[in-house]
Amino acid sequence: MLKSIFKYFQHDQKNSNNQVAENPPAHPLPIPSPNPSSIDGYAYIENNKLVVVDPKNYGFYATVIVPDDDRLEFRIDGKKTIGEVVVSELYQIDVVTRGREHSTKRFTRVSEDKLSVSAIVQIETGSSVMLSNSRPSLQTELVIEEHAEEREVEPVSPYAILTLLKEQNFHGEIDYSAIHRLCQLSTSGEEVVLRGIAPSQGEPDHLNQINLPVEKDDELRLTHPSLITAGTIIVDQQLGKEGTPGRDVYGFEIPASQNVKPLTLGQGVIRVNTHIVAAKNGRLIFSKQRIDVVSECVVDHDVTSADGKIVFDGNVIVKGSVLDGAHIHATESVIVYGDVFHSTIYAEQDVIVARTIHNSKVWAGNLKTIYSDLSPLLLRMISGLEKLKEEYLLMKSHVLKRYDAHAVLPKISSALLEKRHVDLLDDLEFFVKEYQNHLSIDREYQSLSELLCTKWKEVQLTPLLEEDIQNLLSKMKDYHDRIVKITPGISVIRVSNAISSYLNSYGNIFITDKGCFSSNLESKKAIAIRGSLRGGFATAYHAVSVGELGNSYGMESSVRVTSLSGMIKIALRHSNTLVELCGKRDRCYSEENNLYLRGDTINDQNPVSRRLS
Known part of the structure; x- marks a missing residue:
């Protein structure tokens, strides 16, 4: 009897399992309350507050969906929470909404050329934020409502704009009318309130060339100005206007740009009043860069x-x-x-x-090519002469303490050159020999070469004193400065x-x-x-x-x-x-x-x- 009952229950269980597998439900079934007489909890929003009612007889607790929004802060027992959370009457729930305060901001902007400053007034109206009222529900989603606050805008004080310019240490001419217009606005706005001084660009000299005879060379197929005599007017010059520098809004000077390269006048011409006149007989040279008579x-x-x-x-x-x-x-x-x-x-x-x-x-x-090669040699010699002078003065200070100073002083320079500055001697000798042919028309080079040959060639026989070293050093520096400035x-x-x-x-x-x-x-x-x-x-x-x-x-x-x-x-x-x-x-x-x-x-x-x- 017990066996037959057990087999019956096994057969009934198998049928039940087959039935579930063949007909699965389309949606998950709700979990039934453990007690048919249970009452679920609920929550709702009323007047920007959350009201929670707990369940009875083992019903479900209410849940709240909290959005991730900076305007809302939802705390349960002091802990900030977002997303879906379970709530209860026993929890300490704090719901805080934050609106936007009314604000007026003032700041400045400098133009790219640094010649003007704009004052900007940015007015942002305030707003109030509240939670939308909702019906009691087992699941409540918090919805934020924002409402603009109508409020009378207080005008910006001109003193506030002037103080802003002073604090940022701007310099220039203040436009008071622009400040007045800006202060009358009820919305955001911008005005140029301070201006620097723009540089005034100069005008170059205007040259009117006098029509002079021209020679044609058929053999060489060339055309060039003819020979002229001293006193001939070459150009009628109308003087231009010099530019004046400006100042930016920070007080720094802005130089007036020079658009035209200055005209070079050679040694064969002179200025007489507003004319450029030939100073000697010769051939006229007239180009955009140079006017001369050679x-x-x-x-x-x-x-x-x-x-x-x-x-x-x-x-x-x-x-x-x-x-x-x-x-x-x-x-x-x-x-x-x-x-x-x-x-x-x-x-x-x-x-x-x-x-x-x-x-x-x-x-x-x-010459420009030769000077490009000569410049490093000159710099090397100048550096060597400066070191020689420094060591000479040091040794001189010690020698002057000796009883035979008058006999030792003339020997200092030769001792230094032969023992400590051999490279300088080699550079000086190379300077004289290497460029003698190439710079035969350079009078300053010839003068330096002659000085080296007469005074520095035999340092053992010709004593070199402090003034000799300084003299050569000064001439070398002047010569280097001149050749660097030469434009080909x-x-x-x-x-x-x-x-x-x-x-x-x-x-x-x-x-x-x-x-x-x-x-x-x-x-x-x-x-x-x-x-x-x-x-x-x-x-x-x-x-x-x-x-x-x-x-x-x-x-x-x-x-x-x-x-x-x-x-x-x-x-x-x-x-x-x-x-x-x-x-x-x-x-x-x-x-x-x-x-x-x-x-x-x-x-x-x-x-x-x-x-x-």
């Missing part, structure tokens, strides 16, 4: 070594050729109507040769052809006929060769343009441009030629036509650009 040396025959070294302060014009061993050094331009053979030419401006330069050396605008002119070398020669120009180089053969060309700007460059080198900073590079027999020739935005243009490029652009090289092993390269287009579709990269 002397001219005209040689009507060929120049040879028998004529000696020609050094001239002005232009040198040779109507014939410059033959073997000749040496010409001019502070202006050198013009040769014939050829140049085995000679040396220095010119501070242009060198123009009508025909061919053979196995010669030519410099144009060379626009120098040009223009020749028909160059064979086995060296050409160096601070400006451009133009080869106008068949070209260059086994020659070395260096330019600080650009080189243009109409014909061929064979068996030589062309180095420029900006650009090189060549008609034909190399020859069909594979003669090695090269072109180099150093600027990152430089350009190389070659109409016909033969094999075994080298091209270098921005430090990247390419050697050609087959003939190429119309080669064009730019430094800023390397890595494009040009095959040579790809090889350079």
Whole structure:
């Protein structure tokens, strides 16, 4: 009997399990209250307060959903709470809502050019925050309501704006009318209340050139001003107006910008009233940077070594050729109507040769290049002389305490130079020997060189005193300051052809006929060769343009441009030629036509650009 009852219950349990698996409920069923007579708790919001009623007879406790909002603070027993929480009558529940207070803010803003200050008044109206009333519910969500507070805005005091400007230490002209307008606003606003003083830009001198005769040179295809005599009016000058500096709102001075470079007047011209007048006879030089009258040396025959070294302060014009061993050094331009053979030419401006330069050396605008190399040497010598002077004074103070001071004092300088300043002696000797030829027209250099040769060459025989060291030191400093301030002119070398020669120009180089053969060309700007460059080198900073590079027999020739935005243009490029652009090289092993390269287009579709990269 018991077994049959047990089997019945097992069978009934299996049926019940199968029924649950086959028909699962669509939603979870609510958990029934443990007691049918139970009453659930509830909560609701009334007049911005939370009212909680606990359950009875084991009903459910009410829950509250608290939003994460800065305007609401909900604490249960002192602990801040957010999200869904269970509440009870026994809890100490604090609900605090925070509205936005009415505020008026004042601050300033300075313009980018620092010439004006704006005062900004920012008015923010207040608001009240409350919880929305709700019905009693087992689950209550807190909903925040915000209401703007209508309130009369108190006007901003002008004194408050002025105090703000004073506290921030602004300087300038105060706009009281703007402050008054700003204080009358009932909403936020901004006004420029203080202004600095803008600089007044000056006006450059206006030059009206007098129409003077012009000479045309058909052989050289040149046009230049004719010779003029002393007293000739060159320019009628209308004086400009100097600019006046300004001051920013912090009280600092703003300089008036100088848009136009000042015009340089040479030693061959003077100002007379509002005119610029020739001070001597000579050739007029008139450009945007310089006005001058220079002397001219005209040689009507060929120049040879028998004529000696020609050094001239002005232009040198040779109507014939410059033959073997000749040496010409001019502070202006050198013009040769014939050829140049085995000679040396220095010119501070242009060198123009009508025909061919053979196995010669030519410099144009060379002083700036030489001074660039000379400047570090001068600084080294100045530093050495300062140390020598310091040690000399130290030893002198000790020697003066001796009984034989008069005999020892003259020996201090030689002892210091030979034992402690050997490098200084070497630099002084190098200064004299290395630049003697290049700076033969530099009078200040020649004066320094003569001083070193006469006073410092034999320090054992010629005692050097404190005043001798100071004298040389002062002259070295003055000389260095002068060469650093020298601005180079626009120098040009223009020749028909160059064979086995060296050409160096601070400006451009133009080869106008068949070209260059086994020659070395260096330019600080650009080189243009109409014909061929064979068996030589062309180095420029900006650009090189060549008609034909190399020859069909594979003669090695090269072109180099150093600027990152430089350009190389070659109409016909033969094999075994080298091209270098921005430090990247390419050697050609087959003939190429119309080669064009730019430094800023390397890595494009040009095959040579790809090889350079």
